[in-house]
Amino acid sequence: MPEAPTAPSAGPRRWYQRIDWGLAIVAILSFGSAGYVFVKEGPTLWLQILMEDAWLFASILPKVGLGCLIGAFVRLLIARETIERYIGRGSGLPGLAIAGLIGMLFPAGPFTIFPLAVVLLASGADRGAAIAFISAWLLVGINRAIIWEMPFFGTDFVLFRFLLSMPMPILLGLMARAPVFERLSPTLPAPREPGGGA
């Protein structure tokens, strides 16, 4: 199980592997459209748009910084084993709710979340809980929302989307538990813990 699929093999990475393609796409779009507006519409409108966006950017920076701080401290303070124990243990609807809640609160990148979901499956969580956990991180991950979504959409949009999406990881977990999916992703036998609690 690869921890982080970065460079496919050993050896120096080629220049095109070191480029952040997401950033490159955005940079081309951004500088391209900024240049086009400047040429086509003149400096007055260009400056006006720039000032609006610069103000938005400045006003969001404290939240982004605090989001980074919170994320870093939570990652350091909460051991991965603790999360495995809590999600692996739960069953029924509470199990899905716990898995969703942890996915929502745990600040981590994709390189942690997906391998962690596999570990959860191996340590006794069912596919519903694993999917609730991943979906919560994707849909209502608080850290992601603060440092990525709020800068672009503002607080109101994000709060609305959050309230709307909050029950969805549980719903997805319930759907994933449907017996039709047993063939696709079979339930693993629960690992026996010698003398372990319920």
Add this chain to the structure above:
Amino acid sequence: MIILFFTALLLAIALALGTMAWRRGRPLFDKGLADARSQFMHLLPRLLIGILGSGFLAHLLPRETVLAWFGPNSGWTGTLLATIAGTLTPGGPVVGYALGAAALKAGADFAQVIAYVTAWSLLTLNRMLTWEMPSMPMGLIAVRVIVSLPLPFLAAWLTMLVR
């Protein structure tokens, strides 16, 4: 007002967590600060370029097309288009959010942008290929994708209902 409250709340949480880390020892606290700073420095240029770009992009997006495809009268076809767009959006979070924000400014309907963000969050092929497939069993990914397919539509429908 709500923004100020929210920032204060974040500050309180950050202070509480910082105190907890400090009590566990100076090296842990310093590592937390260093991690946070490196993530912040990673984010800064991306957010700056993305946010400034989405303003100009919104100005340039053909208003008639955005309105026709994703506007208030675009209905379920618009939701379907938004879902497909979310699935196909390349790159990381900056691209998805910058495009969504630009579309919203250019006249796309709120519900369709919610559908787009939901589809992008759950189903973007880019993330599936780079992160999910190398680290998870295909069966689990398949189940996750199948159950997630209706979600953008559910999100758009709920948005229209509430509004």
